[in-house]
Amino acid sequence: MAPDSGHSRQRRPAVVVVLLVLALSLALSACATIPTGGPVHQGRDLAQEPDPQLPRSLGRDPAPGDGPEAIVRGFLQSGADFLEDHKYAREYLAPAVRSRWNPSKGTSIYDRSQGLSVVVQPGSSSAVVESTEVARIDADGRYYRVPERTATRQFGLARVSGQWRITKVDNGLLLSSSDVDTAYRQVNLYFLAPTNHVVVPDPVLLPDVPGLTTKLMTRLLQGPTEPLRGAVESAFPQGTRLEVASVPVRNGLATVTLDSGALRGDPDARVGMSAQIVWTLRQLQDIRRIRILADGDDLVTSGVPREQPTSAWASYDPDILGVSSSLYVVRDGRVGRLVGKTFTPVRGAAGTVRTNPDRALRHPAISLDGSLIAVTNAKGTELSVGPIAPDAPLKVVPLEVGASVSTSSWDSSRDLWFVDRTTNRLQMFSGDDSHLSTVPMPKISAGPLQFVRVSREGTRIAFAAGVGPASHFYLGSIVRGPNGSVQTISGFHEVLPDVQGVRDIAWIDADPLVVVGNRADEPPVALRTGTDGLDVDDSIDPLRGIAAMVGAPTDSKLPLVASTDAGQLQQWNASLGWQPLGIGRDPAYPG
16 A cells, blocks of 8 residues: 555654755755554654754745646645745735634645645636545644545635735645655653553644744643543643743753743642653653753652653553563463463463363453453353452353353453443443443444453543444543543544454554454454554554454563464564464453
């Protein structure tokens, strides 16, 4: 698939630089090559600023005598240039609309491989632009894919001082998929999980122009994107802003000066503010230390120096798997750890021999602290939970008669999430007080729920909805009340509209996931993707009969593991491909 198609791109954005020289107005441009394969990693390093000696310009002024079509195309091309509030694009507009046009009202992204058409109407007073829309960027900077459709925009044109100019234009931008690569940087904002002290990434796209550090901090203070509102918290007191619209970086030290609003935060809030700032700015490769001021004085936080290293607040890492970082599988109807190719049954009832095939266990889920296990019976009509301990029994969770239980997933609060497919209900079972509850959620147009996977920090939930080949991959956010109780699921969005027949979803890190499904009429494949769907890595080789897959945080060094319909386990190695691990089903890491 072509890298411009909007369906697959490398996480590292391309950088396009135009060198301006004073020789017959000759412009030399150099473009970085965009790799089309390789793994997706969260928290990539980002260059802090473009080299000030190499001015970056993607737009151009209109040429004298340009006709209506050239004016419209020049305007669209120059929309990818964010310098000085789109100064080049505004040159194509008539003076009366130049100041009224608002490019920040959202961006429509079209598939460059299919191009766009510009049809000038008779009399040259208007033009119609058609393109194949594949994604959008909203005013928050959130990228999201949409089902492919033909999008139409109309432009009004007239002569102004003898030159054609645009007199009618919609707000927002229309950019190609490759424009996104060159015009934006993808960065994470970091907010706080409400139930524990970890940060939660919120990916956004920011214009790739000088002042990225300042723009990143300004955007952090504005709060999370729409899908995460209500599911995460910000430690900054409401209304806190930068005192000066600048975050200078000198000799690796970034200085963040907040206004007096930050002083309203108590000591716990100041810890949270520090963690959010450090985790957000540590993405910029030129920053090694961060000093935080409020109203001109140091915002002192106990436990760290005034110049906080970017390694501070490591305990807030959402990608720590826990003490029980083992692979669990089902073999011969019982659950065990698989180390290399050695299978060791777990302690307790889940690891005992099953002589009755109807009592064989399936679909193990291990709590993050490694103390609890949940399993279904072979038919999926029962769900049992118990400790992983010698002689520990399994307790059957009380479900409605005729229940059909999906695979289950633990969060960091020791809550177990699953779907009762008979009633189409999302259920949550507390591992601490054995309380079962139904979680309210809106109806999904794709069809009934199939299964869910909760992120390890417990703020986001991935799920498949729809029947068989028509099932799709969605993401939502978990909204909790003041006491941590779950209130509802919100922020629904389909991550990869072109993927269907979803067989499994697994969290890798706090942002990347892997989804097993079909593209068009192709066989099932495993795709790595960010939570926003911007980056899709299809470099994992197809595996015949793939049924399930499990992933672990990148830093854990644990591999992707899949099981097949034939009951075989395979481990993915980027250099060697799929490697057999022996017989077994339902691989699981804690979570």
